[in-house]
Amino acid sequence: MRTLHRTVAAAAATALTATALSAAVLAPATTAAPAPHSAAAQKGHHAGNHGKGHGQKANPSGKTVELSPAGTHETGVFDTSAAEIPAFDASTDRLFVVNAENGAVDVLDVDSAAAPTYSSTLEMAGVAAADGSVIPAGSTVNSVAVHGGIMAVSVEAPEKTDLGWVAFFQTSTLAPLGAVRVGALPDSVAFSGGYAVVANEGEPADDFSVDPEGSISVITVPKSVKQFSRLSQDSVRTVDFRAFDEGTELPEGVRVFGPDVQTPAGQPDAGYIARNLEPEYVTIDPTGRTAYVSVQEANAVAAVDLKSASLKDLWALQLTDWSTEGKFDASNRDSGIELRHWPVLGVPMPDGIDVYRHRGQDLILTANEGDSREWGDYVDTERVKDLTLCEAEYPNAAELQKNENLGRLNVLTDLGWDAERECIAQLHTLGGRGFSVYTADGERLFDSAGLVEQTIADLIAAGELPVEAFNANNDETPSFDSRSDDKGPEPESVVVGKVQGRTYAFLGLERIGGVMVFDITDPTAATFVDYVNERNWDAEEGDEANYGDMGAEGLEFVPASESPSGVALLIVANEVSGSTTVYEVNPTRK
Template sequence: MRTLHRLAAATSAVALSAAVVAPMTAAAPPAHAKAHGRSAAVASGDAAGRSVELTPAGTHETGVFGESAAEIPAFDPTTGRLFVVNAEKGAIDVLRVGADGAPTAETVLSAEGLATADGSITDEGATVNSVAVSGGVMAMAVEAADKTGLGWVVFFDTETLEYLGGVRAGALPDSIAFSPNGEYAVVANEGEPADDFSVDPEGTISVISVPKNVQQFSRLSQDDVRTVDFRAYDEGTALPEGVRVFGPDVQVPEGQEEAGYVARNLEPEYVTIGDTGRTAYVSIQEANAIVAIDLKSASIEDFWALQLTDWSQDGVLDVSNEDDAITLQNWPVMGVPMPDGIDSYRWRGQDLVVSANEGDSREWGDFVDAERVKDLELCKAEYPDAKALQKKGALGRLNVITDLGYDAERECYSQLHAFGGRSFSIYTADGERLFDSAGMIEEQIAALIEAGELPEWAFNANNDETPSFDSRSDDKGVEPESVVVGRIQGRTYAFVGLERIGGVMVFDITNPTQATYVDYVNERNWDAEGDDAEAGLGDMGAEGLTFVPAHESPSGVALLIVANEVSGSTTVYEVNPTPVK
């Protein structure tokens, strides 16, 4: 049976963060342990006692396991339709959300064979990477059959589901978002290298001026697309300090415009647009950076590297998958956030950016930018206890970044950098970090286990097999993949999707300098065993999230929609305000 898991207020992550300064090993609950029903949501820091609680309204199952059959969801309030990226089909699954909040299948929209404004036709075998909705229009980001080729953005009427038209975008268009007024669609063209690293397209951002209504889409032209690139950083403009550029220097694919090393190396990942509609913020994941785009001029407004987590003092984490225990402690390692999903909200008249600090390595052809600590030469001055640190029960198993922290003169590593922050962060629009959850998420899972709300094998579990206890501790832990911000009864919440263990952790971020834990839900079936669809594993691999405010919801209650990449399932939760008892 699928279960919801929550932690009672007495074991909040905030309290744990202050208390855990040495290894913490959680006692194993009985093998049959399940959730103990609903416990009170942890206090959100609201003096009025308001908080939220998530209740599953329904799930749509594709029945396809491990093939990315449910990735990114987008909801249209005018029709009640839910559009979900199904990469296995290379299409969009069209669902309808009923008055009870439950999703049901309606039809499928293909991205193949569509004529677009530049005279090209979307490929047979094209893949849909992202979807967004605004004003009765649905936009898809479409990747070419050869991912290094130029992709497309195509538009559909959400009412009739008729194709409205499309335009050419950059290579591997990934995340797409509409500005709040629907004036622009912005897509991050990731430009990943070929799988054998033979060629590398440039990473760009397309800013598309969208017709004012469905009837005017006949006027859509390629001239409505403006491209933001990073070529200036190959032509004398100084790259902001800390922005990571690395790896082989290979040419663009044949037939594409020439671009320098930096322009090819930077890979835009995820787009969010501020509430004013003036600025788009785009994560550049592997570069550990965010770029701000002025939409009116389609130009770079700001660009900054993200602050690292100092795991020797900023939080605790488990770094070994072979210590047979939940061991949370400080370690002499820096965490490099490298966010995937980001979102934004207004606070005191300014944009804030919220990031899910997943981390990502590059493994293309013979190039790999990760190695385990046990296989590195550590500098004796900085690591006098290197031999002990490199044991498998210590840092030995941890995967770290090979191009950071290396002292070429001494031929050793003077500092270690781990992939991801295992956290979410909140930044101002000019890159000042107001909050980082550091080890709170990993601690919260450990506390749930200690309280009997989760079985022990949930800790740092993988997303395609149960049981898989501790299997991700040597890599990126819970791996926060995505984040979406929602406002309920005057308070602001961050819903953080956890790719590996699955589920969503909720934080109150009304005060962005003092974010607090609220709730955790997970529809994974911890009683099942196996690594395929037949095992009945439940929701696995939370990938994309979308929040629907109560006034746009078919049920009249705010909704959180979670697309689960591994299980191919999409679950709709009702988000109910509830007083803290």
């Protein structure tokens, strides 16, 4: 591993002074729609436009693509992760969907109209691995990826701090091709050309008694099914972060925090930083040479050279300055949609990421979800009203800490803390409530900042969405404004697709649900195109069978050249509702 020492863009953002930010704290609010006396009072408003199956969407002039639902597969299982990550195989027109509830992969057939139907369920238990182990019952499937008629599946051990597996199957016969052992809690897996790459998250035990190291496994995959007899444990090479505990300087802005506990028994010892960094999501560049991996809680992205299985780079993501870059609703007790500038920095901490080529360069998109750590007695967040704010930076602290202002907002407690004065000198909130575009060396080209929340507010004002949609939760209805004090719409995943020569970002929103589409043909000036959401806003509380799609988790874009209908597809797996919806991405201009 080469020495990584570089001042990243995030450093400039963290240098902002809280004094300057606080001057903008009570700027006039942008209220996009009248506030109801209660969310329930709005129930049924514009019911003909936003019931189940109507696909709420905006209709901006000049819209170049429009998403229309082709069909939905429903597991009938609510709020137990029965549909998480989808992967489509063009050679068989099969759709593979992670069903974490069953510890399996559901196999769906996609017909010529792009409608999915259930075919079978593929169990992981009993698959033999190259190291002599066998995947046991009780294991959890976390991710799936397909390439060249072969499927890779990441499998978490029943005890999540134990080492996991990546299993391989033939997509046509569904026959197992073998498995290899990887790191603890293998999460996202990506598959391209000769390599499968998995992010071994290495979360600590729930009681924070032990903490495995985070790592990235690069698996050299045989080129054909017939050659899979060559798959061995030696096919796995591991990229770790141990160099940062051994003298390599950690890049500025990469967040390392929390208790220092031992690795699990039987696993090699690793230092504090190596255990603290937890890879989350993997994407591989179109050339198949480099993998980019989000390290969510650290607010960082790692670049991995696949040929050498080495860490090329690690860089922190630039923070969002909510005093100038965008407006957001910070409270679930402000009785309405209140979009304002606030003296807060947003820490992107992306979950899903994707990469595409633009003018010969890799550009990385990040879905800036944000995440907290809550293990055992350790929690890294607190509400602003419960903190001591430094008087010099926040002379209006009493006003800020009211529930209707910033009082209810959850912020990170390890950032902005002034140990000498024993107070918070700068507030940092979780996530960026949108998406960003970066170069491969960490320069931010675009940040959507408040665009997602403002768009939802505009759709409500235009009658395209009911008011209870704003910052709603993903497992209850109605739940107007309930997520404003946390991470808002909470973008979970992002994928890139090209249609008729234009490039689009599809952004899944975990809380309100649905997918927003942005034109990123010019990566420095992304524009909103469309929004679809098959959630049924008119469903009664407790009527889970009629909720529609809730909790968009994983996305898959299928180009028109690989689609069974001849039209590009967007596939959305919805974690809470356990449903998978296939959309056709229809160009509106010929």
